[in-house]
Amino acid sequence: xxxxxxxxxxxxxxxxxxxxxxxxxxxxxxxxxxxxxxxxxxxxxxxxxxxxxxxxxxxxxxxxxxxxxxxxxxxxxxxxxxxxxxxxxxxxxxxxxxxxxxxxxxxxxxxxxxxxxxxxxxxxxxxxxxxxxxxxxxxxxxxxxxxxxxxxxxxxxxxxxxxxxxxxxxxxxxxxxxxxxxxxxxxxxxxxxxxxxxxxxxxxxxxxxxxxxxxxxxxxxxxxxxxxxxxxxxxxxxxxxxxxxxxxxxxxxxxxxxxxxxxxxxxxxxxxxxxxxxxxxxxxxxxxxxxxxxxxxxxxxxxxxxxxxxxxxxxxxxxxxxxxxxxxxxxxxxxxxxxxxxxxxxxxxxxxxxxxxxxxxxxxxxxxxxxxxxxxxxxxxxxxxxxxxxxxxxxxxxxxxxxxxxxxxxxxxxxxxxxxxxxxxxxxxxxxxxxxxxxxxxxxxxxxxxxxxxx
Amino acid sequence: xxxxxxxxxxxxxxxxxxxxxxxxxxxxxxxxxxxxxxxxxxxxxxxxxxxxxxxxxxxxxxxxxxxxxxxxxxxxxxxxxxxxxxxxxxxxxxxxxxxxxxxxxxxxxxxxxxxxxxxxxxxxxxxxxxxxxxxxxxxxxxxxxxxxxxxxxxxxxxxxxxxxxxxxxxxxxxxxxxxxxxxxxxxxxxxxxxxxxxxxxxxxxxxxxxxxxxxxxxxxxxx
Numbered sequence: 001x002x003x004x005x006x007x008x009x010x011x012x013x014x015x016x017x018x019x020x021x022x023x024x025x026x027x028x029x030x031x032x033x034x035x036x037x038x039x040x041x042x043x044x045x046x047x048x049x050x051x052x053x054x055x056x057x058x059x060x061x062x063x064x065x066x067x068x069x070x071x072x073x074x075x076x077x078x079x080x081x082x083x084x085x086x087x088x089x090x091x092x093x094x095x096x097x098x099x100x101x102x103x104x105x106x107x108x109x110x111x112x113x114x115x116x117x118x119x120x121x122x123x124x125x126x127x128x129x130x131x132x133x134x135x136x137x138x139x140x141x142x143x144x145x146x147x148x149x150x151x152x153x154x155x156x157x158x159x160x161x162x163x164x165x166x167x168x169x170x171x172x173x174x175x176x177x178x179x180x181x182x183x184x185x186x187x188x189x190x191x192x193x194x195x196x197x198x199x200x201x202x203x204x205x206x207x208x209x210x211x212x213x214x215x216x217x218x219x220x221x222x223x224x225x226x227x228x229x230x231x232x233x234x235x236x237x238x239x240x241x242x243x244x245x246x247x248x249x250x251x252x253x254x255x256x257x258x259x260x261x262x263x264x265x266x267x268x269x270x271x272x273x274x275x276x277x278x279x280x281x282x283x284x285x286x287x288x289x290x291x292x293x294x295x296x297x298x299x300x301x302x303x304x305x306x307x308x309x310x311x312x313x314x315x316x317x318x319x320x321x322x323x324x325x326x327x328x329x330x331x332x333x334x335x336x337x338x339x340x341x342x343x344x345x346x347x348x349x350x351x352x353x354x355x356x357x358x359x360x361x362x363x364x365x366x367x368x369x370x371x372x373x374x375x376x377x378x379x380x381x382x383x384x385x386x387x388x389x390x391x392x393x394x395x396x397x398x399x400x401x402x403x404x405x406x407x408x409x410x411x412x413x414x415x416x417x418x419x420x421x422x423x424x425x426x427x428x429x430x431x432x433x434x435x436x437x438x439x440x441x442x443x444x445x446x447x448x449x450x451x452x453x454x455x
Numbered sequence: 456x457x458x459x460x461x462x463x464x465x466x467x468x469x470x471x472x473x474x475x476x477x478x479x480x481x482x483x484x485x486x487x488x489x490x491x492x493x494x495x496x497x498x499x500x501x502x503x504x505x506x507x508x509x510x511x512x513x514x515x516x517x518x519x520x521x522x523x524x525x526x527x528x529x530x531x532x533x534x535x536x537x538x539x540x541x542x543x544x545x546x547x548x549x550x551x552x553x554x555x556x557x558x559x560x561x562x563x564x565x566x567x568x569x570x571x572x573x574x575x576x577x578x579x580x581x582x583x584x585x586x587x588x589x590x591x592x593x594x595x596x597x598x599x600x601x602x603x604x605x606x607x608x609x610x611x612x613x614x615x616x617x618x619x620x621x622x623x624x625x626x627x628x629x630x631x632x633x634x635x636x637x638x639x640x641x642x643x644x645x646x647x648x649x650x651x652x653x654x655x656x657x658x659x660x661x662x663x664x665x666x667x668x669x670x671x672x673x674x675x676x677x678x
Contacts, residue, residue: 273669280670287557288639322608323634326647351638358642414641 009185013177020173021166028162035158039151040126044115047128050083050144051113058085058132058140067134068093080147082125085132087140104143105129111143124148187216191223203231236300243404244293247414251282251289285414292416296403299423306345306427310450313374313381314339316349321372324357330366337374340381341450344428352424353383355417356443360387363441380430380446392436400434421445456571457481459500461491461517462533463509467556471504474560475567488512495521495528502571503530504563505550507541515548522549529570531563561625561672568622582617584664585677587656589617598660608633609652616665616675625672649673 053074061067064087075083075095084104085093094101100121107120111129118127125145132140194207206227212220262275298304314337321335353372360370364387373384392400399405403419425432430447458480462468468484475482483500485491488509495503495517503521507514514532521530532545535556545553552566582589586599594610596603605613611633615624626645630636633648649665657663666674 277669277671283557284559284670285641288641291639319635323630323636323644324642326644326651327642329647347637350636351640354636354638354640358640 009178009181012181012184013174016177016180017170017174021170024166024169028159028166032155032159032162035155039148039155040115043126043146043148043151044128046081047115047126047144047146048113050081051128051130051142054083054085054142054144055130055132058134058142060135062135064092064134064136064138071095080150082143082145082147084143085140087134087138089138092140101145104145105141108143108145117148118145120145124152184213187212187220191216191220195223198227203227203234240293240297247289247404248286251286255279255282289414289416292414292420293403296416296419296423299420299427302427304348304423304427306348306424308343308345310341311344311346311349312339312341313337313383316346317353317372317374317383320350320354320357324354324361327358328361328364328370331361331364332367332369333361334369334371335373336371338376340374340376342381342428342447343450344447345424348424348427352421353385353445355421356383356385356445359417360385360389360441360443363387364389369440376449377446379449381449383445383447384442385445386440386442388440391438392434392441394436397434397436401432456502457483457498457500458502458504458567459491459494459498460484460504461486461488461495461509461514462504462506463487464506467506470560471563474564478564480567488514488517492517492520495526496524500528502567503528504567505530505532507532507534507536507545515544518545518548518550531566531570533558559625559627559671561623561668562628565619565622565624565628568619582614584617584620584675585662586660587617587664589614596656598656603655605652605655608648609655612648612652613656616673619675621674621676623668623672623674628672 054071057070057074058067061070067085071083071085071093072095075081078095081095082099082101082104083093083095084091084101086105091102091105094104100123104120104127108116108118108127108129111118111127113128113130115126115128118125124147126148127143127145129141129143132142134140191207194205198205206224207220209217209220209224258275258278262271267275295304314335317335317337321333325333357370357372364370368388370388371384371386373382373386375382375384396405401418401422404415405418422432425445425447428447430445432443432445434441434443436442456479458475460468460471460475460482462471462484463486465486468486472482472484483494483498485494488511491503491505491509492512494500505514505517509517512520518530518532521528529551530549531552531554532550533554533556534541534545542553551570554563554566580590580592582591588597589610590596591614596605596610596613612629615629615632627639629645629649630640634644649667653665657665662677664675664677666676666678668674
């Protein structure tokens with residue numbers, strides 16, 4: 001039952017039923033009151049008519065006896081009406097002759113010409129009273145009473161029927177409420193069903209937005225957008241896995257071949273040592289590649305968070321030139337520029353710029369030139385790594401920062417260096433671009449300048 | 456020197472112990488955190504190699520318990536997760552150094568030796584091996600009495616080799632010590648630098664002092 005406690009359907013239908021009951025009840029009370037008032041008016045009209053009749057007769061007849069006889073004639077066939085006329089000397093007329101009419105005058109001493117409800121002899125009456133100026137000069141008091149039992153019976157019956165109708169209506173609105181609410185919830189169930197159909201292999205599934213009520217359109221479009229993002233990340237992840245599998249397979253294959261071949265016949269210790277050393281080199285490459293892939297995966301998900309400190313770019317670059325310059329024996333390697341300060345992670349930026357520098361050195365045939373320049377441009381610090389190497393075709397330049405893309409087919413290196421450089425630069429809120437012409441290639445890293453200059 | 460290894464992964468633990476024993480250390484191996492804590496508290500080890508991911512009590516808890524009990528032996532922790540928080544946490548808890556798996560064994564050995572000698576660094580004026588001499592203060596190198604001209608980095612490299620005679624130095628350790636390059640790079644910068652250094656200090660002399668251990672790194676010793 002716990003699920004019913006918060007059921008929208010149940011709550012809606014109960015609310016419908018409660019509202020309907022309230023409206024019907026208010027209507028019932030109003031109708032009951034007006035029926036009552038209407039009955040009272042009818043009764044008053046009749047009572048006052050009878051009073052007028054007695055007055056008119058009384059004004060014409062010359063004796064109490066004649067009055068009584070005349071009234072008796074006039075009232076023949078009247079049921080449920082009592083009329084009593086009393087003179088100074090006592091009762092002149094009673095209708096009907098027996099029953100509660102006998103004590104009618106004494107019981108209604110305080111009643112006037114406004115109808116009043118009275119209980120007499122266990123029955124309900126409406127009563128009016130007045131004075132008759134008789135033709136014989138004696139003033140007389142007239143009381144007219146109307147038995148209103150059939151009216152109250154009618155009202156009671158009406159009320160009973162009404163309550164029954166009220167209960168029926170409440171039940172009916174509740175049922176209708178459930179049906180309507182269920183139908184209203186249909187799109188929600190459709191969303192749930194669509195969500196249920198979605199699995200890793202079917203991320204292309206979308207909930208049709210055409211027939212969705214406007215109240216749910218926002219939910220549906222947000223849901224679809226979420227699916228879109230999921231599909232995209234999932235695609236990236238699949239590509240990533242495929243790339244990784246491919247790149248790992250090559251060194252694994254080499255390892256396996258050389259191990260198998262070595263085991264085909266007994267060899268001496270030196271040969272085994274060579275095999276193990278060669279395997280070790282492959283293992284190192286493999287674990288470096290895995291570490292790089294992990295770094296890229298983390299970067300893609302915004303998990304690479306630079307530990308920022310204020311860095312002087314020329315100092316950083318000089319250190320890199322010191323190190324990688326060893327590889328540029330036959331090249332001219334120049335460092336030039338302004339010692340601009342940025343906020344960044346020393347290790348990461350060493351790695352990013354180092355990758356660019358190695359890339360430039362490796363792609364410049366001797367005798368050639370590699371330049372590293374730090375400059376201020378458009379409010380950013382720019383590090384330009386230029387070389388005099390061959391032009392990179394525009395098509396290759398577009399994908400050069402993607403992982404496992406190597407400008408020269410079969411080149412050494414993991415093919416991850418530039419991808420890593422880009423993710424590091426991006427994690428620092430910077431940008432990286434490449435341009436190439438017949439005279440050389442330039443990689444430009446733009447990083448936000450530090451607020452305070454480096455010490 | 457006694458080293459305690461706390462490592463739950465069977466192969467890694469066994470080879471760590473074998474490698475350290477063959478490098479001349481007395482190495483004890485336990486395979487879970489609870490034993491590690493007891494051994495660490497009760498034993499007389501000079502250094503603790505502590506894996507972070509352990510069954511039962513993890514490495515952090517072991518480290519905390521040891522430091523809380525006043526055991527201040529150097530601790531080198533091993534983690535498979537390359538997370539900054541992990542490193543910071545370990546160092547905050549009182550570890551002295553860390554390595555991220557997978558690492559080169561020679562790297563571990565170098566770190567272990569650094570940690571063990573940390574408290575007995577002695578200032579020396581000259582370093583020597585065979586007829587190779589290095590005057591640290593005058594920044595001068597001679598071999599067989601002949602002066603050798605070295606660049607600043609070559610001098611630093613040679614000084615590292617001489618200070619660490621007989622130890623296998625991995626490429627990444629050398630890059631980090633000499634050039635302050637603290638990331639693995641798949642370039643052969645160190646190889647080239649050593650080739651040049653050899654040309655100056657080794658090629659024209661006997662015996663040869665700098666030896667290559669394929670796949671491992673370099674070692675300076677008289678063979």
